Amino acid sequence: MLKIRTYITFCVMLLVSIFIAGIAIAGPQLTKTQENCLHAWDGAVENLKADKWGMLSVDEVKSMIDAGVPFTLLDVRMAKDREKDGAIAGSIHIPITDLSDKIAQLPDDLNAPIVIHCKSGWTGVMAMTMLRQLGYVNTKNMKDGFSAWQKAGYPIVKTP
Amino acid sequence: MEKIKFSFTNLKTLLVFLLCLVFMFAGITFIFTGKLKASVNNSGSCLSCHSNAGKLMGLVKPKEAAEAGCAAPPAKRPLFLDFFVRAEFADSLHGRVGCKQCHGGNPEAEDKDQAHKDMKDPEENCVSCHQDIVRRQATSIHATLAGQDYLLKQRTGKENFDKLVRAREADCKKCHCGCGDCHISIPKAVGGGLLSGHKFFKTPPMVDTCAVCHGTRAGGEYTGKISEDMEPDVHKQAGLHCIDCHKEDMHGDGIKYASRWEVSRLPKCINCHEGVPNFKSPAHNITEHKSVSCKSCHAQAYKNCFQCHASFDKAGNYHRKQKEKAVIFKIGKNTAPGYIYKYSPVRHKPIIRDTFGYFGKDIFAHFDQYPTWSTAAPHSIKRITSRNKSCNNCHCNKKYFLLKEDLTENDSKADDEVILEEVPRCK
Numbered sequence: 306m307l308k309i310r311t312y313i314t315f316c317v318m319l320l321v322s323i324f325i326a327g328i329a330i331a332g333p334q335l336t337k338t339q340e341n342c343l344h345a346w347d348g349a350v351e352n353l354k355a356d357k358w359g360m361l362s363v364d365e366v367k368s369m370i371d372a373g374v375p376f377t378l379l380d381v382r383m384a385k386d387r388e389k390d391g392a393i394a395g396s397i398h399i400p401i402t403d404l405s406d407k408i409a410q411l412p413d414d415l416n417a418p419i420v421i422h423c424k425s426g427w428t429g430v431m432a433m434t435m436l437r438q439l440g441y442v443n444t445k446n447m448k449d450g451f452s453a454w455q456k457a458g459y460p461i462v463k464t465p
Numbered sequence: 466m467e468k469i470k471f472s473f474t475n476l477k478t479l480l481v482f483l484l485c486l487v488f489m490f491a492g493i494t495f496i497f498t499g500k501l502k503a504s505v506n507n508s509g510s511c512l513s514c515h516s517n518a519g520k521l522m523g524l525v526k527p528k529e530a531a532e533a534g535c536a537a538p539p540a541k542r543p544l545f546l547d548f549f550v551r552a553e554f555a556d557s558l559h560g561r562v563g564c565k566q567c568h569g570g571n572p573e574a575e576d577k578d579q580a581h582k583d584m585k586d587p588e589e590n591c592v593s594c595h596q597d598i599v600r601r602q603a604t605s606i607h608a609t610l611a612g613q614d615y616l617l618k619q620r621t622g623k624e625n626f627d628k629l630v631r632a633r634e635a636d637c638k639k640c641h642c643g644c645g646d647c648h649i650s651i652p653k654a655v656g657g658g659l660l661s662g663h664k665f666f667k668t669p670p671m672v673d674t675c676a677v678c679h680g681t682r683a684g685g686e687y688t689g690k691i692s693e694d695m696e697p698d699v700h701k702q703a704g705l706h707c708i709d710c711h712k713e714d715m716h717g718d719g720i721k722y723a724s725r726w727e728v729s730r731l732p733k734c735i736n737c738h739e740g741v742p743n744f745k746s747p748a749h750n751i752t753e754h755k756s757v758s759c760k761s762c763h764a765q766a767y768k769n770c771f772q773c774h775a776s777f778d779k780a781g782n783y784h785r786k787q788k789e790k791a792v793i794f795k796i797g798k799n800t801a802p803g804y805i806y807k808y809s810p811v812r813h814k815p816i817i818r819d820t821f822g823y824f825g826k827d828i829f830a831h832f833d834q835y836p837t838w839s840t841a842a843p844h845s846i847k848r849i850t851s852r853n854k855s856c857n858n859c860h861c862n863k864k865y866f867l868l869k870e871d872l873t874e875n876d877s878k879a880d881d882e883v884i885l886e887e888v889p890r891c892k
Contacts, residue, residue, distance in 0.1 A: 368542035372662040373551040374518045416519035443519045
């Protein structure tokens with residue numbers, strides 16, 4: 306027969322173990338802000354997935370330009386890349402590093418179509434995701450970036 | 466008489482009153498002008514959606530790509546472009562007619578379904594201004610697709626032709642070509658959609674219209690896309706559009722032809738190339754060559770299709786599949802009526818005895834009365850080809866000639882009239 310003290314010690318250890326296990330299973334406790342952020346992220350991923358991940362090929366972007374569609378073509382490359390390789394006529398230039406500071410240059414209308422391009426497509430994805438999170442629901446990224454535009458032989462203009 | 470005294474108070478009141486009148490007048494004018502413009506255009510709220518790219522992107526849902534069959538779908542583009550109308554279209558010659566005049570519907574409605582109620586075929590209005598062209602086009606082969614029916618009816622006979630109604634509606638008639646299919650939209654045969662913001666093209670963009678319906682053969686050959694080791698037609702490289710050669714037969718001449726070979730004023734090489742054949746070239750001075758068509762030497766290989774079968778699946782979807790395709794070149798005896806040359810390239814028709822076996826037994830009751838190899842018009846012209854580099858590249862090279870051994874049990878007995886008895890002897 307166990308002594309009372311041993312019995313109590315055993316129960317306390319059991320309770321502590323259950324408590325520790327519970328934390329391990331439940332994971333870290335999220336703040337409200339973190340929960341909201343994750344929820345918004347899930348929504349953004351679902352929207353992107355339904356929209357073919359927001360990707361447009363260079364041919365599709367070219368067809369929009371040819372059809373006279375009014376949209377913002379946003380070049381998020383660094384300045385040296387734009388100066389060296391040229392640009393697509395009509396594009397506005399906000400390097401990815403300056404995007405959060407220069408959001409005001411983008412249209413006020415959150416439904417306005419925006420097509421982002423970078424050099425190879427990767428930075429453009431980040432910029433697109435950011436703008437979609439800000440509410441620009443019709444933001445797209447040009448697949449494979451400016452490199453693909455060059456490869457397709459589409460017109461390029463020299464930047465001042 | 467007491468003089469009226471203009472005091473400052475009265476003047477101030479008068480000025481306020483006049484200002485109010487001015488603003489009221491300006492407001493009425495603004496509203497009235499807006500309504501007048503809207504009523505003149507009859508566009509109302511149509512363009513508030515159709516010129517709003519952001520709105521269209523959200524509204525237009527992806528659709529299943531239509532089975533293209535023998536057509537070649539145009540280059541990929543965002544789906545919303547099918548419905549996008551440039552804002553400046555409203556001020557264009559056709560735009561000033563107004564959306565409702567051609568399309569019907571309710572431009573003033575705010576709701577999409579209400580706005581699209583009572584729509585009509587816009588091509589009914591083309592005749593208002595383009596009477597002559599519409600009249601001629603109505604009997605052209607582009608509109609009637611008579612050539613397809615002609616070729617089918619030869620082989621089915623009258624007794625079996627009507628058994629192919631479903632197939633013709635689901636397949637052949639898809640390529641029926643109205644005004645919009647060339648001048649405004651991508652052909653309906655591959656899904657339709659506005660070409661470029663509702664712009665009207667006097668000369669349709671070749672790659673997005675002509676080379677769509679005529680995609681797998683003429684269009685693919687002309688652009689050099691049917692094979693990796695082929696070059697585009699030399700006329701394409703020179704910047705020629707389809708209508709630069711086919712200018713006479715695009716809208717038709719008001720006569721209802723049964724087949725393209727009967728159309729008057731078909732393109733001929735000598736229409737542009739005066740003084741050909743060039744008799745300074747020894748090859749053109751050989752007597753036997755005078756019965757050989759230009760394309761026999763100056764065309765690259767072209768697409769041939771074999772053993773096509775048509776059917777409907779359980780869900781009612783139509784399917785047409787070729788068992789085999791080959792990019793080859795065969796010279797045979799001419800089959801086109803009225804053609805001046807005895808020998809020309811011949812192309813294999815995709816048909817087989819039971820192409821339409823799904824629709825009944827022996828649909829092609831007269832299969833053996835008409836050849837499965839017939840005169841071709843390859844759109845793969847090149848001055849120097851694998852055949853004319855030297856005499857013996859062609860002569861004694863049986864791969865370039867349709868011979869008995871090239872025929873299979875799937876070919877028609879009438880092909881005996883097309884094959885050559887022997888390969889031209891070596892030089």
